[in-house]
Amino acid sequence: MEHSHTADWWKKSTVYQVYPKSFKDTTGSGEGDIRGLIEKLDYLQGLGIDIIWLQPVYVSPQNDNGYDVADYCEINPEYGTMADFDELAAEVRRRNMHLMLDIVVNHSSTEHRWFQEAKQSRNNPYRDYYIWKDPAPGGGVPNNWQSKFGGPAWQYDEATGQYFLTLFDKTQADLNWENPAVREEVVKLMTFWAEKGVSGFRLDVINLISKDQNFPDDDGSARPGDGRKFYTDGPRVHEYMKELNRRIFKPYNLVTVGEMSSTSLENCILYSNPEQNELSMTFNFHHLKVDYPNGQKWELMPYDFEQLKSLLSRWQTGMQEGCGWNALFFNNHDQPRALSRFTDDSEYRVESAKLLATTLHGLQGTPYVFQGEEIGLPNPKWNGIEEMRDVESHNIYRILQEQGKSPEEAFNIIRERSRDNSRTPMLWDSTPNAGFTSGTPWIKVDERYPEINVERQLHDPDSVYHHYKKLIGLRKKHQILIDGTFVRLDEAHPQVFAYSRVKGQEAVVVVSNFSKEQTVFQFADAFAEEWLEAGPAELLAGNTKQVPPLWKEMALSPFASYMWLIRRK
Structure with a gap:
């Protein structure tokens, strides 16, 4: 499929993530469907979106919301038919947009035909599609690895007397990438979708596909029996990525993003540096663990603002120096809403939503908008x-x-x-169930929908929606937002994150006050002399009626956030 763009056309793009179950229901089933997405394509086009990432709509028992795939080349009837999908792909193309599919190939559902075959006997031709081990010498699990969802990472199969590996849910059996036949199947299924006109793939936990073949016990240096150091960014993962790139990504000119679990900056540079011929870009999650005490997700603490800023800055600088490319995001289907997590989701909800958007969209990388983020959706109020x-x-x-x-x-x-925080239905208008469904929604609709909904914001030029639309447009217009060098400017200020992007005679400056307090921010002398006195500043985006002038010392109101462009005379 031809793109009218250059090889890295996706660098100026913005991606919109659709969680299909909660996006738009056209049948009254209470769950969203593919036709619901078709109905809302004009809305996404109006926002300026280039790429739509559609989360899994394959046949699945839905033990992990579709990330447990039972058939990679069939549509789950709950979401519609293959004819619906073909129409979606055609309608996306007709609007000069692109469709990115979520591909889950670290594991399959145990209901997949391959696994059903594999468990028939130890010498079944499909046995080697999965990872089987004999019980430990004294009986019991082969090693002490833990599943990411809790409990041991091994399930016992009575019939054949062996354990199979499940790093996630017990019905998600890890595929054996050491087997060339598995890699052949993956190329085949990706080719199936590429031939249907899909422009790219988001690769689920793709950095876990290569396991240490000795399967050793974990001595507990991270946490007891964690195991992740033996399969994260594993021994052959870069070889496998190069193989996929050569056989499918390059021939079809696909945009690819790898979801990288517990990864390192060094590996993400290798995954996304174009010279390496692996992926277009990577997601990393370090910045979304800054409110986990000692890395523990299920304990609460206020987030560490300094750590958030230094992680974002380290990845900006590191990926830039290593010629890698970031996927930029604060929200997705596995995270609570950033608005409720890092800012204020009540009194300053609108300012806060715009602040997060401005802060993110000024960074280098491809921004991802998760459905509802563009209208400032907070976490629901759970009872x-x-x-x-x-x-x-x-x-x-x-x-x-x-x-x-x-x-x-x-x-x-x-x-x-809870991951449910981001999974409640999209709020379209003020009719019952926020216009999401005429039936009973599968999960509750946020009660604030009469105030917070798409329809209201489309008609309000000061809305969060219009702020996102503006930021998405700026990336297409200003090359400096694509390749300007990132420089952090706030020097550990307790309330402010400030940075610039610099290229030749231009600089973009972003200043955001992440607190409820009025605060004062001062630029360093050297930066003030070099840039603030160099020429007039043009405001590209701001979130307050009164905008302070860009001087060496600035007074910032609560959650104030601005982006300026300076051109040297």
Whole structure:
């Protein structure tokens, strides 16, 4: 499929992430569907979106919201038909937009035909598609690795007397990438979708596909039996990425983003440096763990602002120096809403939503907007665990109480951390169920929809939506936002994150006050002399009625955030 752009056309693009189950329902089933997305393509085009990342709509038992795939080349009837998908692909193309599919090939569902074959006998031709091990010498699991969803990472198969590896849910069996036949199948299924006109892939936990073939016990240096150091950015992962690039990504000119679990900056440079011929860009999650005490997700603490800024800055500088490329994001389907997490989601909700957007969209990389982010959607107000749907939340709620927490304490933690926070339905208008469904929604609709919805914001030039639209447009217009050098400017200021992007005779300056307090920010003398006195500053984006002039010393109101462009005379 031809693109009218250069090889790295996606650098100026913005990606919109669709969680199909909660986007738009056209049948009254209470769950979103592919036709619902087709219906809203004009909305996404109006926002300026170039790439739509559609999360899994394959046939699946839905034990992990579709990330447990039972057939990679069929559409789950809950979402529609292959004819619906073909129409979606054609309608996206007709609008000069691109469709990116979520591909899950670290594991498949145990209901997949390959696994159903594999468990028939030890010498079944599909046996080697998965990772099987004999019990430990004294009986029991082959090693002490833990699943990412809790419990051992091995499941016993009575019939054949061996264990199979499951790094995630017990119904998600890890594929054996050492087997060339598995890699052949992956190329085949990606080719199937590329031939249907898909422009790219988001590769789920792709840096976990290569395991240390000795499968050693973990001595507990990270945490007891963690195991991740034996399969994260594993021994052959870069070789496998190069093979996929050569066989499918390059021939079809696909845009690819790897979801990189617990990865390192050094590896992400290798994955995304064009000279390496692997992926277009990578997601890393370090900046979204700054409110985890000692890396523990299920404990609460206020987030560490300095750590957030230094992680974002380290990855900006590191990827720039290593010629890698970042996927930029604060929100996705696995994270609570950034608005509620890092800023203020009530009194200063609108300013806060615009602040997060300006701060992110001024950085180098390709920005990702998760559905609802562009209207400033906060975490819902949960009334009890029974309103929640995520398997992980219910598991952890039980485990926390087994560990001695009261039901109230356990629920307080789940309420802050649950993945359901980002999975409630999209708020389209002020009609019942926010225009998401005419039926009973699969998960609750946020009660604030009469105030917070798309329709209201489309008609309000000062809305969060229009702020996103402006920022998305700026990336297409100003090359400096693509390749300007990142320089951090705030020197550990307790309330302010400030940075510049510099290229030749131009600089973009971004200043954001992440606090409820009025604060004063001062630029360093050298920067002030070199840039602030160099020429007039043009305001590209701001979130207050009154905008302070860009001087060496600035007074900033609560959650004020601005982006300026300076051109040297």
